[in-house]
Amino acid sequence: MAVTLVNPSGLPEIPIYRQVSVATGSKLIHVAGQVSWDEQGAPVGDGDLAAQVEQCYLNVGTALAGVAVRHRGARRAGAPRWGSTARISGASGPRSP
Numbered sequence: 072m073a074v075t076l077v078n079p080s081g082l083p084e085i086p087i088y089r090q091v092s093v094a095t096g097s098k099l100i101h102v103a104g105q106v107s108w109d110e111q112g113a114p115v116g117d118g119d120l121a122a123q124v125e126q127c128y129l130n131v132g133t134a135l136a137g138v139a140v141r142h143r144g145a146r147r148a149g150a151p152r153w154g155s156t157a158r159i160s161g162a163s164g165p166r167s168p
Contacts, residue, residue: 079137
């Protein structure tokens with residue numbers, strides 16, 4: 072199964088990874104976790120959770136459109152589970168209490 076790594080236009084380009092990966096054969100697509108950044112990588116909605124969430128969903132839509140998938144074509148969205156006692160601390164990831 073071949074895998075293509077993509078940075079769709081409309082999302083910030085992060086040098087160390089790609090925003091989307093597409094596996095051909097069964098066309099399995101993974102989208103990187105999205106944050107409230109605009110296309111240039113500038114933060115959106117400082118202090119406004121609703122604006123941040125909206126930007127994240129817009130980024131997911133942009134990522135899927137960049138590999139020719141509409142939201143209706145998406146079958147599952149999820150996040151990693153770190154357990155009921157895990158906490159997320161900034162960009163450093165989960166920490167146990």
